[in-house]
Amino acid sequence: MSLPESLAEIVDDFAAVDGQDKLQLLLEFSRELAPLPPELEQDAMEPVPECQSPLFLFVDSNDRDRVQLHFSAPAEAPTTRGFASILHQGLDGHSAATILAVPDDFYSELGLADAVSPLRLRGMSAMLARIKRHLRV
Template structure:
């Protein structure tokens, strides 16, 4: 009887390339500079599509965020797009929305669902922003995954 090598298990902390790049960008910086990078992301939040802008009722409020953040995830041709709105007056929250929107763009539904739930804690901001803000980003990610599951079930 021959012993076959065990097939490697998928790494539960593996990230899609774009999210891994974003995480690494943060972790390469000293902690004080990470907040500045988050603020830069806040200026890069992709605009929502014309359809979502014309029909804001399509979006879901992220209750975990203190600021009014609304998201809508679209699945088309096996690619996910995250539409998000967040006020300019809430740059950290807007930055988190931008990170997720940019990091999720173009992923397959399975790749989105495989994003580790602790991704918000992995980017090195837990000592730079309040736990409430990290909780808000976690809420965005959980709602995004729930919406993808709902789109797949429909």
């Protein structure tokens, strides 16, 4: 699987825990979601309606060698925030080419299928798909 080291480390972290510990790790990621920079208004962000909770993202690809990702999700949506944080910590600052090479279904390697509904997993897939769509333009 072609993953940047930062994302591969996250996948390894999830592989190292079982069952409810995976959910606990996802909750830890939700608490680590980076705040939006003050100059970025939510109106400039794209909604991801496939997510069960409100999620907005912004892809700054002006520098194709160092893509900046920003996510906004409410605190009462820890699963969505956790997924956003995984993508932020795993992909932010990487090149467009590196992000585009990430397999669309990499999230299956997190082993969350037994702990999280398929609809929620589809939300993570949609986040990555929208990021890639921005980078293909």
